[in-house]
Amino acid sequence: MSNSSFITTPADNSLKQRAQKKGGISREEALKRAEKAIQDLDINYPEIASPKLAIILEYVSELTHSGALSTEKHEKLYRECHDIKGQGGSFGYPLISEVAASLCVCLEFADKENLHYISAINNHVAAMKLLIDRNVKGRGGLAEQELVKTIHEVSTKLRTDAEEDQ
Amino acid sequence: MTETLNLSDFRVIIVEDDAYMRQLIIRLLRGFGITMIREASSGTEALKYLRTDHYDLMLTDWLMDDMNGLDLIKKIRTEKKPYYRLPIILLTAYSDRKRVTQARDNGVTEVMCKPVSPVKLYERIYSIVNYPRNFVETPNYIGPDRRRHPDDKYEGERKRDGEEAEMPHTHDTSADPDLQRNLKKQQAAFSELSDKISA
Numbered sequence: 330m331s332n333s334s335f336i337t338t339p340a341d342n343s344l345k346q347r348a349q350k351k352g353g354i355s356r357e358e359a360l361k362r363a364e365k366a367i368q369d370l371d372i373n374y375p376e377i378a379s380p381k382l383a384i385i386l387e388y389v390s391e392l393t394h395s396g397a398l399s400t401e402k403h404e405k406l407y408r409e410c411h412d413i414k415g416q417g418g419s420f421g422y423p424l425i426s427e428v429a430a431s432l433c434v435c436l437e438f439a440d441k442e443n444l445h446y447i448s449a450i451n452n453h454v455a456a457m458k459l460l461i462d463r464n465v466k467g468r469g470g471l472a473e474q475e476l477v478k479t480i481h482e483v484s485t486k487l488r489t490d491a492e493e494d495q
Numbered sequence: 496m497t498e499t500l501n502l503s504d505f506r507v508i509i510v511e512d513d514a515y516m517r518q519l520i521i522r523l524l525r526g527f528g529i530t531m532i533r534e535a536s537s538g539t540e541a542l543k544y545l546r547t548d549h550y551d552l553m554l555t556d557w558l559m560d561d562m563n564g565l566d567l568i569k570k571i572r573t574e575k576k577p578y579y580r581l582p583i584i585l586l587t588a589y590s591d592r593k594r595v596t597q598a599r600d601n602g603v604t605e606v607m608c609k610p611v612s613p614v615k616l617y618e619r620i621y622s623i624v625n626y627p628r629n630f631v632e633t634p635n636y637i638g639p640d641r642r643r644h645p646d647d648k649y650e651g652e653r654k655r656d657g658e659e660a661e662m663p664h665t666h667d668t669s670a671d672p673d674l675q676r677n678l679k680k681q682q683a684a685f686s687e688l689s690d691k692i693s694a
Contacts, residue, residue: 340627353499363526363613415588418610472678479685486692
């Protein structure tokens with residue numbers, strides 16, 4: 330390439346060469362060891378999530394009573410939900426992550442003037458609180474699956490409504 | 496053919512403001528055989544370490560308080576310090592295409608959507624090690640070539656296949672009638688709300 334402002338350097342294979350040294354472990358073994366390592370990690374996720382949930386409850390209560398939140402508080406509320414979305418599944422609580430993900434969709438994309446906005450937020454938070462309080466690990470059973478499915482339905486509809494209105 | 500990776504002399508830096516997530520990631524990396532791991536709780540702290548030590552790989556969160564992951568990546572790529580070609584995995588709870596594209600446009604090597612799992616992280620590292628990309632420098636973009644190079648010889652699980660299916664922790668709650676009642680109550684509330692939104 331003659332254009333001096335466009336430079337392409339060939340891929341660096343040094344990591345590959347180093348990783349091919351004797352004494353390596355297979356993918357299966359690496360995953361087995363990693364799984365074991367996180368199982369041994371003594372973390373009770375509901376305990377980690379509880380302070381975040383407390384902040385969420387506080388802001389949602391304010392939202393419910395005053396009808397709106399300041400931009401700063403809305404961002405903080407989103408941030409806490411976003412954190413729970415990322416953490417829950419990582420620590421073996423995917424349903425909590427999924428409810429938080431759906432709540433993030435509502436907070437980010439739904440029309441805040443929508444008649445059902447506040448009600449949807451409150452329902453999400455109630456579901457999240459239930460799963461955290463009752464320490465619901467893993468994917469749960471039929472009731473949990475149905476709950477998550479309907480939750481997604483609500484956030485998807487709110488998002489679609491908002492996008493159609495634009 | 497069983498392919499092995501020896502990552503024992505790899506030096507990795509983790510930039511994550513959540514101490515619990517850092518612990519989880521460290522555990523996973525150790526499981527993969529990586530022992531030289533530096534923790535940074537902010538982008539500023541990470542830059543301090545990058546200026547003084549050599550690292551082979553960086554894992555960074557996106558949403559952080561003092562400097563977010565994207566700004567950190569942009570800084571690393573554009574400041575042209577010795578580490579500006581460092582392979583970077585961005586960990587994020589954002590999963591929409593728009594944000595993944597935004598991350599790629601800022602020079603990230605791999606994006607990994609949270610929740611974090613052994614399979615997802617291993618696949619990203621495997622890809623960086625075995626399929627390094629060309630490095631591109633243009634007036635508008637500095638970072639790894641954004642085009643992917645599919646590998647027909649790879650026999651393991653594909654990066655985006657089976658990620659959803661991986662859930663080792665199962666928990667049967669059917670024996671808890673009170674919880675079941677509450678779950679159904681919540682589901683009914685959402686169902687009612689869903690009908691109202693449709694109306």
